[in-house]
Amino acid sequence: MRLAPQLAAMIVFGGLSLAQQAPAPAAPKTENPAILKIEAMKSNAEKKSSADRARVYSDIARELVEVANQQFTDGEVDKAQSSIKDAVAYSEKSAVAAQEKGKKIKNTEITLRETARRIDELRRTVAADDQPPLAAAVARIDELRRELLAHMFGSEKK
Numbered sequence: 001m002r003l004a005p006q007l008a009a010m011i012v013f014g015g016l017s018l019a020q021q022a023p024a025p026a027a028p029k030t031e032n033p034a035i036l037k038i039e040a041m042k043s044n045a046e047k048k049s050s051a052d053r054a055r056v057y058s059d060i061a062r063e064l065v066e067v068a069n070q071q072f073t074d075g076e077v078d079k080a081q082s083s084i085k086d087a088v089a090y091s092e093k094s095a096v097a098a099q100e101k102g103k104k105i106k107n108t109e110i111t112l113r114e115t116a117r118r119i120d121e122l123r124r125t126v127a128a129d130d131q132p133p134l135a136a137a138v139a140r141i142d143e144l145r146r147e148l149l150a151h152m153f154g155s156e157k158k
Helices: 003-020 033-047 050-073 077-101 105-123 128-152
Strands: none
Touching (some): 077 128, 105 128
């Protein structure tokens, strides 16, 4: 019976000594899951037919805006602005791919509209100095949307 108090004391002191040890090193910082998803989407887009690339490219643009939002939140303004530029570039690729084959135009236009709306929402939350590039991005994506709509509902008279 005398062992029980000694055992309890050993457990208590052993636990205290473990608690005083340095914490285990943090796991190495892994790549952002959203960026990994975008990279997978990019490689997937290259495997798709040109008709299907329009939708994938517009989805990439939308995801890049969400990455930019997180980067603005984290204070990484330069990275966020770069992500917005990439989003515009992929928006342009999606518009070209949609017009090229004449397929998935409406889906692409809808996704680009959502992307432009999201950038505009983001623009309203950032510092005034960071807003002009976002406003330019919205204007460019809206221009691409108008081109897609003109392609769908062309002004040709028969």
